Amino acid sequence: MHAAMIRRSGVTIEDVAARVGVSRQTVSRVLNDSPNVKPEVRSRILAAIEALGYVPNLSARRMGGGRSYLVLAINDRVRTLENWQARRGNDWVDQMLFGGMTSCEAQGWHLVFELVDTEAALARRGLANALASLRPDGVILTPPHCDNPELIGLLAERGIPCARIGHSDGQATVDVFMDEVAAAGAATRHLIAQGHSRIAFIAGAANYGSSALRIAGYRAALAEAGLAGEWVGDGDFRFETAERVIDAWLSGPDQPTAVIAANDEMAFAALHTASARGLRVPEDLAVVSFEDTPGVRFAVPPLTAIRQPVADMIARACSSLIDIVEGRGRPAAHEIPFELVCRASTGAVGA
Amino acid sequence: MHAAMIRRSGVTIEDVAARVGVSRQTVSRVLNDSPNVKPEVRSRILAAIEALGYVPNLSARRMGGGRSYLVLAINDRVRTLENWQARRGNDWVDQMLFGGMTSCEAQGWHLVFELVDTEAALARRGLANALASLRPDGVILTPPHCDNPELIGLLAERGIPCARIGHSDGQATVDVFMDEVAAAGAATRHLIAQGHSRIAFIAGAANYGSSALRIAGYRAALAEAGLAGEWVGDGDFRFETAERVIDAWLSGPDQPTAVIAANDEMAFAALHTASARGLRVPEDLAVVSFEDTPGVRFAVPPLTAIRQPVADMIARACSSLIDIVEGRGRPAAHEIPFELVCRASTGAVGA
DNA sequence: CGCTGCTTTGTGAACGTTCACAACATTTTT
DNA sequence: AAAAATGTTGTGAACGTTCACAAAGCAGCG
Structure with missing residues (x-):
């Protein structure tokens, strides 16, 4: 009984078409960058889209059989x-x-x-x-x-x-x-270049493909430098786990002088463990991390890290x-x- | 010419309806928890949905005029x-x-x-x-x-x-x-209870509504305890800005013995600035933060913080x-x- | 028994877009 | 100049769902 047409939603492609005086399909062609539209018509349509604030309805696009975007x-x-x-x-x-x-x-x-x-x-x-x-x-x-x-x-x-x-x-x-292998290698070689020969690696969780690759890169760099001993710890990216592993290393007779951690949180654990045992970083224990989250800049001391973009x-x-x-x-x-x-x-x- | 019907997509509501021998609308009623469906029919439909692995198409639902979910x-x-x-x-x-x-x-x-x-x-x-x-x-x-x-x-x-x-x-x-006011008050009172009377507050960015509220809570707690001096610094949640402000406080004649930071990153700046000036935390400078991100547990020393859930x-x-x-x-x-x-x-x- | 009212089920239309195809307009080729 | 090719535009159908409404089933009641 009421005259006003009730619109369930906002501006549609038909509104744009009506304003320009073309069919909905022509507007659709402009939206989808179809090649065959007269430049003059195209620009009038673009102007109408702008003027009406038309934005395509994603669900309708999907329904139309096209893409979902x-x-x-x-x-x-x-x-x-x-x-x-x-x-x-x-x-x-x-x-x-x-x-x-x-x-x-x-x-x-x-x-x-x-x-x-x-x-x-x-x-x-x-x-x-x-x-x-x-x-x-x-x-x-x-x-x-x-x-x-x-x-x-x-x-x-x-x-x-x-x-x-x-x-x-x-x-x-x-x-x-x-290149996880190269990255772990670079971290390892960086430490070797600084004179370290007793370098440990605390790995990430085993269900992450990167974990094995990083271990491989570490081992390759050690081998390349002719270094014999290795320390590979099973980590899971968590502070507490890494703390346990690193503390065990530092309390053993055979202590590493450097630790590479597979993520920042475990590198923080290395800093903590060192500090708890009265070791200075980097003098007594050098630390390298993987990840480079913003927080590593603020660690004491700031952490050297492989930045993963x-x-x-x-x-x-x-x-x-x-x-x-x-x-x-x-x-x-x-x-x-x-x-x-x-x-x-x-x-x-x-x- | 080819006989096979080409299906653009997966299982639809019609497939479920056909299998059960009802109309699409009845299936739709089950999906939308409409009350008037015979229990027996409802369970047969649910079984068919399960068997066919039917999942409603979100775009179609939206188009049907219903909700977008x-x-x-x-x-x-x-x-x-x-x-x-x-x-x-x-x-x-x-x-x-x-x-x-x-x-x-x-x-x-x-x-x-x-x-x-x-x-x-x-x-x-x-x-x-x-x-x-x-x-x-x-x-x-x-x-x-x-x-x-x-x-x-x-x-x-x-x-x-x-x-x-x-x-x-x-x-x-x-x-x-x-309750930002109460939270800032709690942080401030915590420090007062520990004997601090020279407490500073480094605020968050001004376009965040919480910033003013936290300052208010800090001031109220100071007033309540009858403390006169206040240090309110304009921060923007960033390390470098906070570092500058806090360093200025610590180098002045009138030094705070405690700092409250409006987020963790600025609290880290307080730790750093203190460390750079040879001050011990918490003995020479106590620090409280707002936010409590996972990293604050690993700071040296770990940060007291208001946890925002x-x-x-x-x-x-x-x-x-x-x-x-x-x-x-x-x-x-x-x-x-x-x-x-x-x-x-x-x-x-x-x- | 026939009416009323409630419960249950089904049907056509609508949502806003793109697709497939047809129609018309223009250019190129023969 | 006619035919063919190409460019441009429009029309009806389709996508998968819900809505509005209609129809059928079934109970209770006088």
Whole structure:
């Protein structure tokens, strides 16, 4: 009975079309950068879009059979905040969010985060559900999910491009990785160059692919320098575990004079253990870390660390996925350079 | 010419309906917990959903005019990773992701993060675009966006429920906040109880609503104890800025014996400055922080801090928004309790 | 028994976009 | 100049779901 048309939502493509006096399809062509639109019409349409503040409805786009403009980033589901923060450096996710969102947004895409169980059977189901519900155009797998071949397989089956962070074996559509072996080697050689011959390595959790690679790099550098003894400790990225292992080393008859830790939190444990035993850093014990979160600058002394450019890696992964979906790019593996940042924990002055 | 029907996507509601021998609407009723479905039919439908692995397509649900099952979390857009990490404690976002995703997922919802400029004019437009594109059912505003009344207004106009984190004035649909005044008061009183009478406060960035409240709490506690002098420094949550301010205090004739910092990074600056000047913590300078990120446990000495339960706050915000959208809840303000965690930087033993 | 009212189920339309295809306009080729 | 190729625009259908409404089933009641 009431005359006013009730609009369920905002400005639609029809509004733009009506204003310009063309059909909805012509507007759609402009939105999708279709080549065959007269320049003059195109610019009038763009002006109308601007004037009306039109933004395409993502759900409708998806329904139309096109793309979803969504990249899905999988995170491991854990029960407690403590586990969540301990699973790797806690700023991993922070950097991921920055790199991923910035990169996606630049191309009009969006980034969605989903929790998926780490346990194999649940992981497959969790990913399948997320795919069915969100229908993303691409998926980013981070450690430890990137080391689960079943997930890679599922995505391949469905034809969904997938980027792996921190792993490379050519199975995923896009691999973005750091040369873990070289990085661990660089850390080790840095210590050797400073005269150390008794160098220990506290490793990361075994279900992270990087852990084995870093141990290998450490061993290779020792061998290359002709050093015999090695100390490899089983860590899990956590302070308390590392503290126990390092303290055992320092109390033994055979003590290392330097420690490399597979992440910052364990490097902090090295600083603490040294301090508790009255050892000076770097004079009595040098420390090198992997990760280089902002906090290592503020440690006493500041930590020398391998900087892993997580934000860059995720950004690269997103833009590569988008390029592939939009037909501009091809599957590829991108090696991202690491950097050894020298600070006082290995005797660098100043920093 | 080919006989096989090409399916653009996976299992749909029609597949479930066909298998059970009912109409799509009956299946839809089960999905949406509609009351009028015969129990026997309902369970057969649930079994079919399970058997087929059916998961509703979010985009189609949205198009059907229903809800989007999406909560949008707004983050401030910054240009560089450095700014991103410095804008508050860098594990804020990490905790946010954990609390938000866990809470949303538990009810079959999803959390999407978007970057929106902080600058007022751009902020409105940025939020409007995100709303038009994603059509979320609810929005979470964190500092500093939660202190922008224009954004609150935009959401109110559109009738989109909105949760504010760390702010409360009843304008938003849901407020989740900590008693900032009481927290700063507790930190101050803790120091007073230990005999300090010369207590300084290094504040957070001025565009964060919490900054003024914390200063107020600090002043109130001083007044309550009858202490006259005060040191309030303009900080911006960053190490270098805090270092400058604190160093100036410590070099003046009138030196504080304790410092309260509005976040962990600035508390680290206090530790560093003290150390650089040969002052012992806590004997010569006691330090209390706000935030309690995981790293403060590993500082030398470990930092006493007000713990702000960010993950809980976001989780609460999400579940409140969902309850409201689903008709179970009402607008409300939730005060989340803080905790003063005492460690060695104010003389606590052990920890 | 027939009416009323409640519960349960089904049908067509709608949401806003893209796809497939057709139609028309213009340019190039023969 | 006609035919063919190419560029540009429009139309109906489809995507998978929910909404609005209609219809059928079933109980209680006078």
